[in-house]
Amino acid sequence: MEIPKGTLKRLVVKIGTNLLTGKQAFEGHFMEAMVRELCDLKANHDLDIVVVSSGAVGCGMNVLGMERRPSLLPEKQAVAAVGQARLMHYYEVLTQTFNPDLTTAQILLTQSDLDDRRRYLNIRNTLTSLFVLRRVIPIINENDTTATEELRFGDNDTLAAKIAAKIDADTLVILTDVDGLHDGNPATCKDARLIETVERITPELLACAGGAGSVASTGGMRTKLEAAKIATAAGVTCIIANGTRENILHGVLTGTVPATRFLPSKSALSQRKRWIAFGRSARGALHVDEGAREALLVRGRSLLPAGVTAVEGNFDAGAAVRILDPSGALIAHGLANYGSGDIRQIMHHKSGDIAEILGHKDFDEVVHRDNLVLL
Secondary structure: OOOOOOOOOEEEEEEOHHHHHOOOOOOOHHHHHHHHHHHHHHHHOOOEEEEEEOOHHHHHHHHHOOOOOOOOHHHHHHHHHHHHHHHHHHHHHHHHHHOOOOEEEEEEEOHHHHHOHHHHHHHHHHHHHHHHHOOEEEEEEEOOOOOOHHHOOOOHHHHHHHHHHHOOOOEEEEEEOOOOOEOOOOOOOOOOOEOOEEOOOOHHHHHOOOOOOOOOOOOOHHHHHHHHHHHHHOOOEEEEEEOOOOOHHHHHHHOOOOEEEEOOOOOOOOHHHHHHHHHOOOOEEEEEOHHHHHHHHOOOOOEOHHHEEEEEOOOOOOOEEEEEOOOOOEEEEEEOOOOHHHHHHHOOOOHHHHHHHHOOOOOOOOEOHHHEEEO
16 A cells, blocks of 8 residues: 655654564564665655664674673673674665665764754754765664763663654654553453554553563663653654564554554644753753642743742753652753752742842743743
8 A cells, every 4th residue: 555645754763672682682584574664665755764773782682692681881882882783784784685776874872962952953964964865764773882871862762752853753653562552461461452542641541551571672661652752742643553563664654554643742842942852861850839830831931939849950050950740740841040059049939039049140030931841
């Protein structure tokens, strides 16, 4: 079945660890069918395609004859260094086999690449330039060989969602080893029902998510739901589907296979707001009272020091912070006008008291509404 013309221009495909590893290290038989589909979509449907691929550690485990995923960070980085070269070799050879006119490009990222606004924009420029070449399929992975724990995305689901948001993708397809999100665990509950369409990700939906699946995997269904939240907030349709099904990408894009489709927000965030909400890693958190919660969510106001009840972490002015309501629920991300030490001194106080307390006053607000994204 053909993909309706004009309905899709830019696609991000995330290939999960479970598809490339099964239960034991690297089993690359899946890649042949997947790369064949990617080449067809690229050549015959004129799509801009980005692949976010897991599997470097699993591939390295296979090369080195390891049965257990490394637990220590230096060992993980060493195994990933071995596996990344082999993984890209497989992608390039298969791409050239199915279409000699196409080639691949490798992009390795860490969270710090998105924290910095200039590098954040440069990633977008690089991908756009690769799209202009028309014959390149970029393969993106987290740079496991250099990323320390505080610089990690945590999983490639999150990375894929952030990339999809960054390049204004139409659709993000997250491929895993189940048909999508179910109302129970399909591995243990025979009556678990597939949830086909999600308009809004609720706490009840998050409760349906399970844990990680294989010895080489780092993510589970919950990380995919968090990724869907990022993508849909940016106006990107997100689909979770079973990569083990034949011709899965064509089936997903034509709506002929079971899957869970997350509908995009009707008002997509601007690129700058996306960077604030999802590009930068949060360095701390601000707890607010009910009055501040209402001011932010209902009245569209800035966060003033009087509404802050507690500060988590140590950070400088300009850092990205999470904003939590009285119940501890995340309601916003923002850029703090003051460092954590100063906020601890001025919280509970009016803006007019800031100069007397700190000896200076740079801003009336702890987080200005222009630097705040409601979640």
